[in-house]
Amino acid sequence: MREKRRMISEAARQLGLETYNLRTWEEEFSLVIPRNEKGYRYYGEKEIHTFEQIRDLKNQGLDSEEIKQKLSGNIIPFPAEKQIDASEKMREFQKVLVKIMGQAILEQKDYIADQISSKVSDRVAKEVDYQFRLRESEEEQRFKKLDELIRNQQKAREEIAASREKKRFFRRKRKEK
Template sequence: MKEKRRMISEAARQLGLETYNLRTWEEEFSLTIPRNEKGYRYYGEKEIRTFEQIRDLKNAGLDSEEIKQKLSGNIIPFPAGKQINTSEKMKEFQKVLVKIMGQAILEQKDYIADQISSKVSDRVAKEVDYQFRLRESEEEQRFKKLDEMIRNQQKAREEIAASRERRHFFKRKRKEK
């Protein structure tokens, strides 16, 4: 059974894209699209699946580098025939690790957020409790001083009143003589 071949306009219509998208992605992702005898591109099932995958990954928000990795099966292609020094390999390896870690963090972000939130909430609650107890202690000391001042003032008034009574008492006795 012969595979169905589509011209670029038919393939773009089937994918819900414009023809320029297919040409751009062909160049951007170094895709090899077969051509007919006249040199026109034609798209078989394999090419359609590849473009569907690219479209879906783009819609998911991945950038071109991430899409290239997905298309190549996460293999980092090193230039053929060139000797690559260790530092370049390490840089490429670091890029891969950063992307893997980023993806892992994204996948675990809800769990991480819950854990951080829980710990922060506990710490904030403890700090609020500590501040509240500290404030209560300060207020207690202030009220004690205020009570002491009021008592001293009442005592002073009582002493003043008592001394006035004594004066009046002695003045009366002198007048009576």
């Protein structure tokens, strides 16, 4: 039975990659990809498997040199600092998570503080405005009363002055008689 051959677009789709990834990796890892009579690349199961390995190794964080060595079968043990066990990965993940959460909390704290400040400022401004209007109203009432008292006093003085004038007038008339 013949092996199924795929064009580059079909292979990329099957691998969940873009076609340029396959071309780049072909060159980067010196892969020999068979071509048809027209010079088009075609991918069999062997090539698909190779690209799956490359994709998986890249997803694990290996660099190109490490992937080349794995593909060639010359597996060189990773240096000690690269051999991170699961608990170390978990600790690193937790540190990153704590850092992200801390930053998110700080951002939320700042946002909430701004919102509270804004609302408090609005309320304070409204209260100050209310108190200002209340004082203006009270002062207006006080000035109206003061104005009324002054007018009444002026009227009383005018009446006193008029009555004095009448008295003088009548005193003169009495003296003249």
